Amino acid sequence: MPRPKTLSDEKVLEIALGLIHERGPEALTFESLARACGLSPATLVQRFKTKAGLKQAALLAAWDRLDARTDALGASAARTPDGAVQLLVDLSRGYGEIEAYAEGLLVLREDLRDPVLRARGAAWRQRLSAALDTCFAATATAPRDIGLLMASQWQGSLLWWGFDPQGRVEDFVETSLRQFVMALLPR
Template sequence: MPRPKTLTDEEVLEAALALMHERGPEALTFAGLANACGLSGATLVQRFGNKAALRQSVLLHAWDLLDGKTARLAAAVPRTPEGAVALLVGLSKDYGGIESYAEGLLILREDLRDPVLRARGTAWREALSAALDDCFSGSPRAPHGIGLLMASQWQGALLWWSFDPRASVEDFVGDSLRHFVSVVLEPTPPNPPGEA
């Protein structure tokens, strides 16, 4: 197969991200990426410098994709508690099955090792929490900071699903988050007579 004359950086980063998801972060080498995308290893070194810079570029690209998906979903869902559930279920769809989720945790490990990537995670947490808060803006019983609470519940639901992935991740997450919303928004029962 002839090598392509050129690929955009975005196309190369997509190929690298696919390689990481398919075979794990350690599979991301210049030789492995050259095989995956068809460019020479020398061309890739010229573009990205070294393996650490390549890995960071790939993971920053992944954060860009997640930021874009989050913004699109946030703009599309209704500003209701069910809209908040729909946003998080929509974000869960990319996890696929348990093998894909497990490989994603290896990639998350790489994010946690790099302060630049951790900062992107922090920024995404803030954007996601704000989008979820916005979905509860018409719910007077919603506690302050419910967006972060719900995002945390979502992450926990993903983890619990991973131990027993018989249901689809979307169904498990949706059920878990709907239960969370019902508990959080449930009216507080009045105090029994005689109690303050």
């Protein structure tokens, strides 16, 4: 198969993310990416300079996607506690089975190691918390910072599901978040 003459950075990074999720962060090399995308390793080195730069660029692209998805779901969420639950259930879609979820934790490890990626995670926490706060804006009895509390509950429910992955992650998350809302805002 002839090599493509051009491939956008966006497409290259999408392929790089696929490799990271498929085989783990350490499997992303210029050689493995070259095989996957059809560009030469030298071309990839010219674009991304170092393996660390390539990995960071791929993970920053993933953060960009998550930011856009969070913004879209936040904009369309009902301004109710149920809307907040649905937003987080929708963000949980796509984790797949436990093996895929566990591989995702390896990606998270990379985010925690890199200060630039860690800052993106902190910024996303603020973005997600604000979107969730908006869902509770008309709920007079909602505690201050409910968005961050609920996002923390969501992250915990994902982890607990990972230890005992019975059923779909979305169902586990929804049950957990509904119990959380009922505990905070009994009807």
